[in-house]
Amino acid sequence: MCRALPAGTLVLMLIVSTLAQALDLSPAEHAGKRLYREGLSSSDAQVSARVGAADMLVPASVVPCGSCHGADGLGRAEGGVRPPVLNWQRLAQGQGLRSANGRRYPAYTEASLARAIQEGRDPAGNQLDPAMPRFVLSMADQRNLSAYLKRLADDRDPGLSEQTLRLGTLLPEQGPLAPSARVVAAVLNDRIDQLNRQGGIHGRQLQMISIDPGPDRASAEQALTELIEQQQVFALISPVVPALESTLASRLEKARIPMIGAAPTAGRSTQIFDPLPGLDDQLLSLADYAQGNLALQQAGTQIVYADPAQAGLARQLLQQLQRRGWGEVTAAPLTEQAATGQAIFYLGDAEGFGQLTAQLQQAGRTPYLFAAANQVASQLAQVPENWSRRVFLAYPFVPGDWTPGGSQALSAMRQRQGLDGRQGVLQVSTWCAMQLLGDALKQIGRDASREKLITALEGLHDLQTGLTPPLNFGPGRRQGLAGAHVVTLEMPGPVFFPVAAYRPVAEGNAP
Template sequence: MKTSLILGLLLTSSLHCIADTLPLSPEESAGKRLYREGVSSSGEPIMARVGAAGMLLPATSLPCANCHGTDGLGRPEGGVRPPELSWSRLTSTYGQRQINGRNYPAYTEGTLARAIQEGRDPGNNHLDPAMPRFVLSMKDQRNLTAYLKRLADERDPGLTPDSLHVGTLLPSQGALAEEGATVAAVLNGSVARINKAGGIHGRQLRLTILDPGPDRISAERALDQLIDQEQVFALIAPLAPALDTQLVSRLEQAGIPLIGPLSLQGTAQSSRQIFEPMPGAREQLIALADYASASLRVLQGPTLITYTEDPGQRLAAQTLSQYLQDHAWQNVSLKAYDSAQDELPLGSRSVFYLGCGSDFSHLAERLQTAGQVPYLFAMSNQVAGDLLQVPNGFSRRVFLSYPFVPSDWTLAGRLALTQLREQQGLGGQHAVLQVGAFSSMLLLSDGMKQAGRDASREKLINALEGLHDFDTGLTPRLSFGPGRRLGLNGAHIVTVDLPDQRFYLVAPYKPITATP
């Protein structure tokens, strides 16, 4: 009898596991899209009534998952605490008790439809006014209900009982091939270190790296492959500038978290899905500008902002120009820089440069040849490799922003990165990218540990959002929060004695006060 009981339990357990992994039916898949994106299976727009006045808005702007989370567990925000939407909770025979203390019976399919469409619970009480009332067809309502019945059992892609699959996009050819290889080495080394230590909650990490190719179309295709075919759980430290704004919409559509220093590439990527350990171009340039206005007599100008002809650099230059003009800088001008052209505006007291390193030293040489030695401002991650080619006449007139400096490195942090470099055959090249990728893996590891064994993408996002004063051992401490997705919001400012090749910290890291 005991044998029969054990076999029965094993059989029941096996059937349960099989049921958990069954693919969604067409109706459930349609309900999932409605839940996450606010899109009807018919292709017709879905509207929702909002507030006491019942103002109509498209459901795509406020889908269920925005407040209840892709896992249905609810995400408190702005004083509103959306309830959990698991079917077992909704239909509990013990009834429900709202956070405000109101009691009401268990939900049925009918009363759930009324709650979604009319904003009333099974006790006929009005739901919180923040809850939209959706205008749904009978078919859309059935699809949504069908998906809610599966919501609690659906495991996010890329997560199995014994593995966690993450992915990234890194170029293996072209202008960024060396940077891509550097980041790949750091990520592979970090994955090996985590797996050697037993993984995360018993799960071994698996990393898939795809080449984004030469342009936006190839990058979008590679991203789709990671999401749809490889089905990664999260993206980690990608280097694919061509994606630009398409990345955000694709991540939000799929509900995939991304951890990595995207804004270093120039264009800020603002999304709830994205967590960046490094300050972006905007933050570093503002830190440089704030230092210059406080410590150098430069407000009267003229000030030149020059940038290589690239959409991301151009946007960053325009953002900086507006910031300078809003903060009493006078005679500010912008110009795309072409090293092959002789034309160059002269007479500037300050020059901010955005672009690749070789053009930076060439710009300095041309200025010196013309008898001009203005202050030069740039981001270290763009120009540090070419810095010592700058003419000595600019000694202590070059100011660079650094997300971190050697004094930020703890003994443990230095040892961990040094060991990884030795194992992967890395030197000190592209140090900012190395530390950015290394810190991204630390954030992923800590976030997944906090998310627990029963992790989900939504739990990872919530865990990362709750990190404050996180110690990477290599940077100032990182902090995130609701609406805050940059772990560092400023930079150290360093000047250079070019003949002696010595660097001097002139302003330590502090968060900038400017808001986006």
């Protein structure tokens, strides 16, 4: 691939990748870092490790140091024998005994460090727990690794300095998404300003870099690269980039950057934490309601999607409905022809929803319609009257979820930023994203890293936002809410009429 690029591009890429390093590392330290994080040697030789009490030989790339001790060397609490903090200061500097996992030993030297890594013994001669692999290292590999271990404590993630923590986002300044982007910018600026006035987080002021992703996917990719490589942001928050729907997840994973904000429906990722529920869970809440109250499982049901990119999601939903006992479900793109069935689940934008109701109206039919409110909100005033109580919408939160404190804080923010009630879902989701970030950063302390941020976000349970049901995350859980309230439209009006409160939808199987 490089061969196809003009020479100038390659030079630019080299400059950029040097910039991307958080710390100036010598070539030896850099090689040591690769060994530490990926288990790869600077030579072509494969590095091996003996694991477990039985000394089974495996490639070191399967058990790189960072996988247990953390990329930051701070160890990971995983129960049982804990990988100790690998900080040169703790290991090797000063006099006196240190201790880890009940062992006591004098300071490490380079030689005794090599013995620990290769033979599993500490400076006092204590056998290390066999959970620590024994690595088979060349002298050069060992030298590189030791060199890097001395720098590990300073090798912070990008975006962190003594005084600041840099966040990034992508917000279009022109085009149809610009109004939404302005709302997001207002909420982010407001929250960051408030946090900074209170002294920032652990002594660091939050900085925000916002880049315009431009008109298309190529420009959006480039803007993301700039955030990651030139701007060196620590984490992404609430970007508005539908153009990156299918690539955002993998880009973030590759760069190991955490993001908090609306997850693309096409590409979930362990890096992305979304305060609000996914489209799939929202529609399943509607299905569960319909199943319990409208007895529609045996009616003909069609899942209609306006955007071809949502065909996959439609298929997933179809399988979920079948598993829940819905008989005749089909999925089809929105076309000129009116959709069939007595129940229609709609995926797509407001315009498509308008088209759908107009077509059905013309065909003289009023099947039950199900949709996520945030997708179709702007069309709801136009829904014809004969659909009274036949349109059901999923709402991640309703005003009933707002505590007095929450709604007061929200209206104070609106006043400061000149916002009104429009784009309420976007305001609340951005607000919650900032709360998640702030809470997690406070928890991890001053010695922050991206990995620790992810672990802290995973640990947030029953988080009260004052504006939504309590949010819950976990090791496999990246969406704070797993379902939605169900609200129906009563005509004329329309009047919004809640019919079922939020409860998490059952995973996979029938509720």
